[in-house]
Amino acid sequence: MAIAELRSTITATAARDTGIDFVRALCVLGVVVLHSLMVGVTVTDTGPLFANASDGSWWITPLSWVLQVMPLFFVIGGFAGYTSLLRAQQRGGTAREFVAARIHRLVLPAVVTIGVVGVALTVLLANGVPADLVATAGYRYGQPLWFLGVFLLCQVLLPLFAAAHRRAPWITIGLLVAAAVAVDAVRDATGIDGVGFVNLAFVWLALQQLGFFFADGRIDSLTRRTRTVIGVAAVAALVATFVTGVYSPDLIANINPPTTSLLLVGVAHTMVLSLMRDRLAAWSTRPLPTRFRTFVTPRAMTIYLWHMPVLLAMAGASAVFSLTTGMALPTPSSFEWWMTRPLWLVTVVALTAGLALLLAGIEARRIPTPTRSAKRLFAASAIGTLAIVGLLVVGTTPMTAMIAVALLITSLRLSRPRHGLSAAWPSRRPGSDATSARAMQNT
Template sequence: MTIVEAPSLTALRDPLPAGRDTAIDFLRAVCVAGVVLLHAIMVGVTVVDGSPVFANASDGSWWIVPVSWVLQVMPLFFIIGGFAGYISFRRMQARGGAAASFIAARVRRLLRPALFAIGIVGAALSALSIAGVPADIIAVAGFRYSQPLWFLAVFLGCQALLPALAKAHSRRPLITVGSLVAAALAVDALRAITGFEWVGFLNLAFVWLALQQIGFFLADGTIDGLSRRARVIAGAVASITLVGAFTTGVYSPDLIANINPPTGALLLVGVVHLSAVSLLRDRIDAFSRRPAPAALAAFVNRRTMTIYLWHMPTLLAMAGICAMASLGSGIALPEPSTLAWWVSRPLWLATALTLTAAIAVAFTRVETQPSPPATDSTRRIAIAAALGVASVVLLLVAGTTVLTAALAVGGMLLSQRLARRSHQTAGGESVADLVRVA
């Protein structure tokens, strides 16, 4: 008797999609715009006793809860990152490329615009100090600038681990993602039981790695292979569980609070996002091919990291200009969450988007310029990735100052050098052609 072995989960998957996925490109652009809008609406600037006060406008406000439900797009962002990274790595493998070369390309693509931006910010802080701006205001500006950089450190770490996790996915897909999810939930439980808040920061690894891993299932066709009913049920169960976790106090209904440190609530949000995207994929794809959405996707995807890195300096500059204008004219700035403040928000948000886009255009070449061949040395790239992450973590822990910016730039320059092939060959290709990142 012949025993026919059932095909494995990986054997049932569709081949990798050919060409660009316009729906995913459009969603990535929407996510980037959502991040800029979220951070822009959280900026609060007033003048008290003749001194500017910069604060988080959402602190203690009721409106951040519904706003966070709409604009908390980071779970989808990391799922898209997993989707794009998995496809890019598989294609590189098909061409005979090594995992080290994939990671090196990621390191160079992510850190090159970062070291440029951080260097300019450090120089700007030095100029403000020389101009006599109070040290406490400069410190607040440096701290606010550093906050969004967590994404750079975490995303770089996740992408550096992607080849190893892609290999695990090909062998034990459910066990791999299940282990990451279980680890994330265990961290939440340990944090709740012990009361030690620092424990939650372990989920900077587990939550975001799990969401990236979920993106692999979208990339290899597993999600699309499920019935519509199964995807509807998955999204509904995740939604009901999320609401239950909010009402019982397990997680805060403010999804911004669930990002620092990350919690399992973001995993549920990711499942809801993934369910909606998979069910509406055809409509999103058709819409993304229209001229306006296609132009938005092309603009943002060419400048993703530049937009992310420069939107906070733009917001800080806008806040500073408003404070100086108020001090000079005597016209009071509206208090956050008041009617006058809300009336001024559309103009504020439109200005933030416009100025960020203009800066991104000016610095496009920093992100897209040709890059020399990447190293294929596992040891060199491991050091390069670790050094790049450590450089960003320095800014997160100590804040951005002239000194920390200089140290971070130095570390990133060394990381870039390590990611570069020791003996170059002619005809280095553009890193934007090597890999597209979320």
């Protein structure tokens, strides 16, 4: 299929793909459920103990095969970003506007969340909560923020890699995959796990690149038999890496740092998604799936950013309840603990949904006029990423949260022009500003 034909196909299907939106919403829910099951709270003679309930447990491996959705999330992110960018460019928008919109959409809600968490940690310390418990809470909060930093990086680089995909699709993704494999090889040869963190770029960029193949129709143009064979081969290769000891069968363990096993997961997920795309599109328009996806889609980042503070607050409340009533909390992974998980999950989802309903206006706020300066956008991207990396490396404390908020606000300001914050986008031709703004924001 020629590039011109692929572009016309994307233009002809300008309406949102409700099936893809539904799957993305399921991915968000899957992340919330997975993190909820990792929370372990016990109270000992020395005080509360907060730990990862999945550490050393038997159930995390089979569960990871169901709930390790991050590869699919980045594939869908590539799909959505590629189609959004191309449509907006066809309406007169620019790649710089796309990048500015992504910075705004991802960074703005993070400023609020990190700021609130920083204040909460300060209040806990001021009220005599032991510093080690506050440090644990800050550490647990900061762990999932890797996604924000990496997704921001991938989306900022998306126009560059989309252009490379249009010129040389197979060479581009091949180089990314080869680089990811090379990083794993060096890590294995040297025994230095820190080397693997380089794959925070290569693995997730390769998965985003796979989403471009899904967006331009190349994957769907394959026969069903070919897609089935590719999917089965990816799973078989994945199992082979487990059997030979190359990678852990726990797919969650393969995310920190990320390994190339996640590429195989992403390929398998993409083939299944492609094979089921028509059914998903039809099913996603039914009343219940429609309500679910229309609630989650515009609030996805808000849900992701707030579900961990909700979990930490619930963990703290559980410890306080046990200390004040004398009732023992069930041991993580015990039968009694599993019996409490349904109520725990329902509570997490309900509280997170309530916060998302209350705060989603922040995420949905339309970006003011984006800057046309490539240097300012580069600086905005670098500073925003640095803020998140700082929280991950140093930990979330009142001080680091304050610094991160200051850096993120600087990132937002740099993504806008120096002269002010106009409510309208610059127009390339009559009527193009509003349509391109909606196309870039509504993904």
